[in-house]
Amino acid sequence: MxxxxxxxxxxxxxxxxxxxxxxxxxxxxxxxxxxxxxxxxxxxxxxxxxxxxxxxxxxxxxxxxxxxxxxxxxxxxxxxxxxxxxxxxxxxxxxxxxxxxxxxxxxxxxxxxxxxxxxxxxxxxxxxxxxxxxxxxxxxxxxxxxxxxxxxxxxxxxxxxPPDLAVEKLINLLDGENRNFDDLKRALAGVAGAKAHVIGDTIVDSLTVTSVIGASGKTPTISVRYEGKRDYVGGAGIVAKHLKAAGAEVTFSTVLGDDLLADFVREDLAEAKVTLNDVIDRTRPTINKNAIVADGYRMLKIDTLDNRAISEQVCRKLCEAIRDVPADVLLFSDFRHGIFNRESIPLLTAAIPEGRFKVADSQVASRWGNILEFRGFDLITPNEKEARFSLGDQDTVIRPLGTRLFEEARCKVLMLKMGARGMMTFREAGGDLRSFFGIDSFADHVVDAVGSGDALLAYASLVLKTTGDPVLASIIGAMAAAAECELDGNIPVEPAMVLKKIETYERRANFGG
Missing domain, CATH: 3.40.50.620 (HUPs)
Structure with missing residues (x-):
């Protein structure tokens, strides 16, 4: 070079x-x-x-x-x-x-x-x-x-x-860690067959598409014409689908209502070949977040949900699943819609079998919840806002902030997501290893950034478990996130998409364009 x-x-x-x-x-x-x-x-x-x-x-x-x-x-x-x-x-x-x-x-x-x-x-x-x-x-x-x-x-x-230095920074990281693009390809291929168990809130994300007809002259009412509706399994459900798409054998334990949306979730996950372990709670609806789009603009979002804490009976069933479902990787995907709360988290965490690889993602910045409730996990993946929320710190610059969160969480690896600025990974370090490193975003053309963190969570978790290498896991996770950004809607990222990213950046590293 x-x-x-x-x-x-x-x-x-x-x-x-x-x-x-x-x-x-x-x-x-x-x-x-x-x-x-x-x-x-x-x-x-x-x-x-x-x-x-x-x-x-x-x-x-x-x-x-x-x-x-x-x-x-x-x-x-x-x-x-x-x-x-x-x-x-x-x-x-x-x-x-x-x-x-x-x-x-x-x-x-x-x-x-x-x-x-x-x-x-x-x-x-x-x-x-x-x-x-x-x-x-x-x-x-x-x-x-x-x-x-x-x-x-x-x-x-x-x-x-800011200049685009994603290629140069990637080369520098790989070289400094004695890794190369072939290592990335092997790590990506090596996740096939891993067993993953996801516990978390299912969200059905709906997109209601309309066109504006006009507006009332007397009230702030917009009249729109209905043109169609699309439903996607989101929340922890899409994490399960990403894991399955990556090649893992996946069990998904969640809570659903007794309604038509629950039927939709079952059919969708069956088609994706995800094993669903659904606990039915007839007192609450299956969570639905319906975005109303008018002439390409998101005008309104209607949420149908019940954020009450799950009952002791439901919590007991989830604890049984955590103990009994065989898995290499256990992922808690927390959207703070009832499954994870102050009472349930200690019980759910205590049910994890000894030696199980533990991952937590807590998307709770707009609600009450804290990634620090998952102390001692092998991997946590908050974004910057969630990190600041958990520490009550809006002022500290990002690197010292991440270091403090890493220390307080007592985790083995922290992948701190920073949106368009990429991510920063913190790890246990010794010898010549650096305790943290940054990775720029690999997205070339962002279509829809929503859900990119779920793709990162899935791929990074599998690679980290199968290789034990935070560098390879971070890069492949970031590339999976970039691939998701270039898709419209909650579409599971296939390994071929990630491999294409790896090969694209390998060509650029070798001045191949």
């Missing part, structure tokens, strides 16, 4: 120190440090100026874990930022700094000159800059400030129109 031509420039601080030797040196060493989230003209001028002061230029890059100045940042992961700088002729070495400040690297490398931007001395030295200056001068080095010039902002450039 082309990136390989520059990797030799990316070193540790200790490796650079050994190469350049200790001061005093005949050939001066210059060092800069920064985030370099997007390398822009201001960065180039700064680096060229710094290089002009010595024989070699070392650039320190702030590690992802210490970039906290804005939400959803860094936009470019540390490995790719390092390679972007290494590709510049003016840069001789790049070091990804694992520390919050560059002081330790300064004292290890001992550059003759440490170059800072003009803005860092304007109006007096910032305390952190003063600490850096003290470190440099402690061994006889010197801090130089670049001449005053236009100060460009990576943040402003990113926020005005």
């Amino acid at each position: 082309i990136d390989d031509a520059y990797k030799h420039k990316v070193k540790t601080a200790a490796e650079i120190a050994e190469i350049i030797g200790k001061p005093p040196r005949r050939r001066k060493i210059v060092m800069c440090h920064g985030t370099f989230d997007l390398v822009h003209p201001g960065h180039i001028r700064h680096l060229v100026y710094a290089r002009s002061k010595g024989a070699k230029l070392v650039v320190g890059v702030t590690a992802d874990t210490h970039v906290k100045k804005a939400d959803h940042r860094p936009f470019v992961p540390e490995g790719l930022r390092a390679l972007n700088l290494a590709a510049l002729e003016t840069v001789d070495y790049v070091v990804i700094d694992p520390n919050a400040t560059p002081i330790e690297n300064i004292l290890t490398i001992k550059p003759d000159y440490f170059v800072k931007g003009y803005e860092y001395q304007k109006g007096g030295l910032h305390p952190r800059t003063a600490e850096e200056k003290e470190a440099v001068e402690s061994y006889g080095g010197e801090v130089i400030f670049t001449p005053g010039d236009i100060v460009y902002s990576s943040s402003a450039i990113i926020e005005s129109g």
Whole structure:
């Protein structure tokens, strides 16, 4: 790959120190440090100026874990930022700094000159800059400030129109984790035959299509002509259908009413070859959410539901199913419509057999519920709003927010969904493994984003269980979500659709378009 031509420039601080030797040196060493989230003209001028002061230029890059100045940042992961700088002729070495400040690297490398931007001395030295200056001068080095010039902002450039770096970030992640596209293909094929058991609320999503005839002159009443209606099995039901489409053997335990919509659910799931374990509750209707569309616009949604907590009898039957249904993966798909509540969750969780792979998805941001009620699970997949809801935190930027949720949930893997911005995965890490990594959205043309999280949940759960690899699970889950975004309606994602995504991005990675 082309990136390989520059990797030799990316070193540790200790490796650079050994190469350049200790001061005093005949050939001066210059060092800069920064985030370099997007390398822009201001960065180039700064680096060229710094290089002009010595024989070699070392650039320190702030590690992802210490970039906290804005939400959803860094936009470019540390490995790719390092390679972007290494590709510049003016840069001789790049070091990804694992520390919050560059002081330790300064004292290890001992550059003759440490170059800072003009803005860092304007109006007096910032305390952190003063600490850096003290470190440099402690061994006889010197801090130089670049001449005053236009100060460009990576943040402003990113926020005005984020560039599409999905391919580059994917390559960087796979390379950094010693994975490749063949690994993705094998992982996708390997989920066939896995046994999955889904417990959750069934929702029948209806789409009533109309066209506007006119409006009343006296009241705010719109007159529409009925043109048709389509029903889809949604909620936890579509999660079950995604799992089945992926190749798993699926049992779906849920609560239905005694009505015609329940018959529709049975017929639909039978056609999809999902084994349905339905508990009938004659006191409540099968949940229906009917969106009224007028001339292509969603004008109104009519929900028919009863959000009361399930009875002790119904809860007991679901606990029996959790204990008795053989499964490799158990998924709690919580839409907070009665099955999962303060009383039932401890009982349902306690019924899970020892050693069962446990997954929870809690789509409850608009109702009372909390993903933290599923502590100790192998995988949880909330979106950003649900994460903030669970922690009561609307202010913290996304990476520290995810880290806190991961720690409080005591889960093994957290996949934090961020909509059009992709996702961020947090995991138990040791050795050289990173504790978190980001993945951009792989959707090329969004038709209907609703339900993409259900596709991600299904595919990521199966891959994580069968491979034990959060990286492969996250990428394949994200690609399944992208495939769902490109479909109109709640349509189960087939493995062929995900494979097509993998092959598309493999071609793009190899400059095949």
